[in-house]
Amino acid sequence: MTVVFEKTKGLTDVQTHYCPGCTHGIVHRLVGEALEELGVLDKAIGVAPVGCAVLAYNYFNCDMHEAAHGRAPAVATGIKRVRPENFVFTYQGDGDLASIGTAEIVHVAHRGEKISTIFINNAIYGMTGGQMAPTTLIGQKATTAPLGRDEAHSGKPIKMSELLATIDGAKFVERVTVTTPGHVRKAKKAIKECFKLQIEGKGFGIVEVLSTCPTNWGLTPEESLRWLEENMIPYYPLGSFKRPKEDD
Amino acid sequence: MRKVLMKGNEAIGAAAIEAGCKYFFGYPITPQSELPEYMARELPKIGGVFLQAESEIAAINMVYGAAGSGVRVMTSSSSPGMALKQEGISYMAGAELPCVIVNIMRGGPGLGGIQPSQTDYFQATRGGGNGDYRLVVLAPADVQELVDLIIEGFDIADQYRNPVMILGDGMIGQMMEPVEFKEPKKRDLPEKDWATTGTEGKRKPNIINSLYLAPEELEKHNIKLQAKYREIKEKEVKVQSYNIEDGDVVIAAYGTTSRIVKTAISQLEREGYKVGLIRPITLWPYPYEEFQKINDECKGILTVEMNNGQMIDDVKIAVEGKYPVYFYGRTGGMVPTPDEIVKKVKEIHGGEI
Ligand SMILES: Cc1ncc(C[n+]2csc(CCOP(=O)(O)OP(=O)(O)O)c2C)c(N)n1
Ligand code: SF4
Numbered sequence A: 001m002t003v004v005f006e007k008t009k010g011l012t013d014v015q016t017h018y019c020p021g022c023t024h025g026i027v028h029r030l031v032g033e034a035l036e037e038l039g040v041l042d043k044a045i046g047v048a049p050v051g052c053a054v055l056a057y058n059y060f061n062c063d064m065h066e067a068a069h070g071r072a073p074a075v076a077t078g079i080k081r082v083r084p085e086n087f088v089f090t091y092q093g094d095g096d097l098a099s100i101g102t103a104e105i106v107h108v109a110h111r112g113e114k115i116s117t118i119f120i121n122n123a124i125y126g127m128t129g130g131q132m133a134p135t136t137l138i139g140q141k142a143t144t145a146p147l148g149r150d151e152a153h154s155g156k157p158i159k160m161s162e163l164l165a166t167i168d169g170a171k172f173v174e175r176v177t178v179t180t181p182g183h184v185r186k187a188k189k190a191i192k193e194c195f196k197l198q199i200e201g202k203g204f205g206i207v208e209v210l211s212t213c214p215t216n217w218g219l220t221p222e223e224s225l226r227w228l229e230e231n232m233i234p235y236y237p238l239g240s241f242k243r244p245k246e247d248d
Numbered sequence B: 001m002r003k004v005l006m007k008g009n010e011a012i013g014a015a016a017i018e019a020g021c022k023y024f025f026g027y028p029i030t031p032q033s034e035l036p037e038y039m040a041r042e043l044p045k046i047g048g049v050f051l052q053a054e055s056e057i058a059a060i061n062m063v064y065g066a067a068g069s070g071v072r073v074m075t076s077s078s079s080p081g082m083a084l085k086q087e088g089i090s091y092m093a094g095a096e097l098p099c100v101i102v103n104i105m106r107g108g109p110g111l112g113g114i115q116p117s118q119t120d121y122f123q124a125t126r127g128g129g130n131g132d133y134r135l136v137v138l139a140p141a142d143v144q145e146l147v148d149l150i151i152e153g154f155d156i157a158d159q160y161r162n163p164v165m166i167l168g169d170g171m172i173g174q175m176m177e178p179v180e181f182k183e184p185k186k187r188d189l190p191e192k193d194w195a196t197t198g199t200e201g202k203r204k205p206n207i208i209n210s211l212y213l214a215p216e217e218l219e220k221h222n223i224k225l226q227a228k229y230r231e232i233k234e235k236e237v238k239v240q241s242y243n244i245e246d247g248d249v250v251i252a253a254y255g256t257t258s259r260i261v262k263t264a265i266s267q268l269e270r271e272g273y274k275v276g277l278i279r280p281i282t283l284w285p286y287p288y289e290e291f292q293k294i295n296d297e298c299k300g301i302l303t304v305e306m307n308n309g310q311m312i313d314d315v316k317i318a319v320e321g322k323y324p325v326y327f328y329g330r331t332g333g334m335v336p337t338p339d340e341i342v343k344k345v346k347e348i349h350g351g352e353i
């Protein structure tokens, strides 16, 4: 019998706590596969955020740290500066990375820390029950924006990939999603390329993944995928914002 | 070993390097900036890393990452910066990570001032961050003791897997004194087999974490922490005392304030007064038992601090109501003078207060 699909060694054999239909799970798989396929699983040290992925340290099959809310990039900096030969990555949500941890992510990019970041943008605070995130769309309802996000009150949703791409030390910035098999393949390619950048010692890389939160969006998993495509992608365009230049 | 003349802040750096610390993450703030400046010059020479973080919050979280990866690492700051580090300190205590944190205190609250003070006693000994945790808090009174405590502090941190804080004031950071680098007492230090170094395919993943979602698990973790704190209380108390069997008044003071108190005591002795001193060197664990040795005739305990009375709470706990406890302090960077202390002791002695 030929094996056509196997669960990656990059993930542990435990059941995750993610809600049914949540795309955190897909992204975990892609990260695990990328670590395994690039041969860095044995020397990987990951940093989990505070958010729905707080327990990611139980899921990635490598050494892990659990960081304080938003501080994963600083924790990763400490690890990488001490162990430059190891592969160091953070996995963060949009509240974690784009709100409380904005300074930390901007400054790892600014210093060109040789770490990789997976950024899950689901336009909401999932873990705490659906409060507004800095990434919540205009008009989108959240428990702390009961009438929908109002630009005059809360500003427009922040575009982190565009912002980080302006920083010299960020060498790889790409936004992807995982709503279709085609998108999943592209997302995996981006994650692998981003990781390769660190392996080659070229600087900071980040992949933003537009994700769903069926539970707090109040939609079925399928409706969520459609809602993401119809509402998030027009505001958060997919694609590469930055690649290393020839001389990088 | 030969003695060298060093400024307190630089001596901290030299002592840390002597103790095998090659990593430093910090953010500038007066009156401790000579320390990160020293580390920026010296660490690259020995293959270490100095990194100026974007904030104290980032710096302490870099320390969390580095300590979790198994190395000796240090950060330093002064009061307002130390306030920002509390989140990270609590996480390190929870995840049981060893490190040495230096607070060269200045006046507060808020931005306060830049002159010496001891206003962060509560923050250091009561846990400035969230949760039921303890730091080992060491309070040196001179530059030699500062060096000794830094070197031993790294061992204590590693032995108990706990953050250690050096609590100094602006005076000790800025003063120059001759120092000698001595070997600390030998301790059995455990292997850091919990550190994240990459599994190399040879072991199960190591996880550095302070989250326990199940209440029974978190309680178990806290019971374990408390057992560790009890062991530290039993084994690590350090205190210096003088004439407490005989003193009519006993003064309690720590850090540079204790030196001013010693000058006042000499002056009082020349005038025929009998005055004792208890100088806690560990502020946590606090040397409560030392106060039991004070003679029964003692008229009162005077606590002298560069704040409005913080250690006085521990002194009151220690004497259990047996003696009246008085306070003298100056704040805002004002330093108590020996004459002021002499006057206060005479008042207690004469029953005027
Ligand atoms: C200092 C601090 N502030 C607030 C919280 C509460 N908190 C936990 S998760 C979270 C939001 C997480 O949202 P996000 O990063 O978007 O992750 P998601 O759950 O959506 O994946 C908040 C505010 C916390 N744990 N710590
Ligand atoms: S709350 Fe939302 S983001 Fe969190 S696991 Fe559930 S669906 Fe996913």
Ligand SMILES: [Mg+2]
Pocket: A051, A093, A094, A095, A120, A121, A122, A123, A124, A125, A126, A133
């Ligand atoms: Mg989110």
